[in-house]
Amino acid sequence: DAGVIQSPRHEVTEMGQEVTLRCKPISGHDYLFWYRQTMMRGLELLIYFNNNVPIDDSGMPEDRFSAKMPNASFSTLKIQPSEPRDSAVYFCASSLVGTGETQYFGPGTRLLVL
């Protein structure tokens, strides 16, 4: 399996622009997680899905952030409008309940908002 795939790997944008991050989980996994990592705050869980349904979005910082999972093999995290404080590395991870919930992380998207 190719593992969790994220795109783009790097994104540089200007304040106010819309940013869309994409994730393809490992085939067959039933959980998908979106995390944000910064030096100041460490790794934070933003939202996660089970069988394409959002389970907990309490970590989503504000209404500018939204996430969707239209099918089992694809998810997006959108920021609109983006702000400089959104600059971070965004990770997607997936897991399968049957394997004890070990999470498998993607390589991350490094976002810089100018």
Added chain:
Amino acid sequence: KQEVTQIPAALSVPEGENLVLNCSFTDSAIYNLQWFRQDPGKGLTSLLLIQSSQREQTSGRLNASLDKSSGRSTLYIAASQPGDSATYLCAVRGGNQFYFGTGTSLTVIP
């Protein structure tokens, strides 16, 4: 709210030494605890997962223990190697939430 702490923030040891990394959490009502490794510029790699009913897990040179009553977990690395240099994070699942520590940056000197 659950708080996860890892001390020390950084650790440097000579190759071959055995070492222990610490993770503490404030709420003992956890579902499981995971230890991850993160290399610079990369994602996290799961090392060991301990369910709340378990006391320890082992994989190769790694051994993780869990003491829920005291809110502590340790990751023991035997015979450290330069390739073990990375940041190690612990994560606790409680209810619907996952809480990560800020990590211990380990450097193994050849």
